[in-house]
Amino acid sequence: MSLDHRLRSELERAADSIAPDVERNLAIVEARARPRSSLGASTLLLAAAIVVAAIIIRLGPSLPGAGGPNPTGSAAPPSIVGPSPSPAYDAIAGTYTVTLDPSNTAVAQYRLGGAWTMRLVADGEIFLSPPASFGSGTTSLSGLAFTLAGDQFRNNIFYNDYCSSIGTYTWSLAAGQLRFAPVGETCPIRQTLLSTVPWQVSP
Numbered sequence: 001m002s003l004d005h006r007l008r009s010e011l012e013r014a015a016d017s018i019a020p021d022v023e024r025n026l027a028i029v030e031a032r033a034r035p036r037s038s039l040g041a042s043t044l045l046l047a048a049a050i051v052v053a054a055i056i057i058r059l060g061p062s063l064p065g066a067g068g069p070n071p072t073g074s075a076a077p078p079s080i081v082g083p084s085p086s087p088a089y090d091a092i093a094g095t096y097t098v099t100l101d102p103s104n105t106a107v108a109q110y111r112l113g114g115a116w117t118m119r120l121v122a123d124g125e126i127f128l129s130p131p132a133s134f135g136s137g138t139t140s141l142s143g144l145a146f147t148l149a150g151d152q153f154r155n156n157i158f159y160n161d162y163c164s165s166i167g168t169y170t171w172s173l174a175a176g177q178l179r180f181a182p183v184g185e186t187c188p189i190r191q192t193l194l195s196t197v198p199w200q201v202s203p
Contacts, residue, residue, distance in 0.1 A: 093122040096178050096199035110189040163187035176201040
């Protein structure tokens with residue numbers, strides 16, 4: 001046997017003895033890779049869920065539909081701030097009338113001449129009825145209210161149409177007459193109505 005042939009035979013036997021088991025090795029590699037891939041996906045999903053939860057908790061109150069004030073809503077007129085109606089309101093509750101002389105300069109200026117009726121309710125409501133000469137179509141004679149604090153009488157008469165403030169007066173009721181004296185008033189028409197002459201108690 002030639003040397004070349006002998007070497008070739010030896011190499012072939014050696015190659016057969018070290019031939020790798022490709023299928024077995026591939027299965028081992030896949031088995032090792034599979035848990036790592038699964039673990040990575042689970043970790044990513046958990047991290048994403050934590051981030052989303054944190055965003056919802058932090059931004060929840062500002063999300064649409066989460067409640068809170070409506071930024072597009074129209075502002076309501078300022079309310080009269082004062083004590084809640086109490087039995088003390090009974091002292092002024094009742095119906096009163098006044099007749100304003102049309103020849104009075106201020107009365108004529110604001111077309112207030114004629115007979116007015118005002119009903120003060122113990123829950124803080126005011127119902128005001130003007131003379132026919134005052135005109136119709138005003139919104140200032142609805143939604144009226146007052147508060148009492150000692151001798152202080154605060155009210156929103158004429159607020160919508162003629163006044164942009166709340167009027168404050170002292171009040172006194174004696175001998176069937178209700179008198180108002182302005183102590184914090186910037187609306188001339190309301191002052192003319194309330195304090196030109198005393199209001200008479202109506203039966």
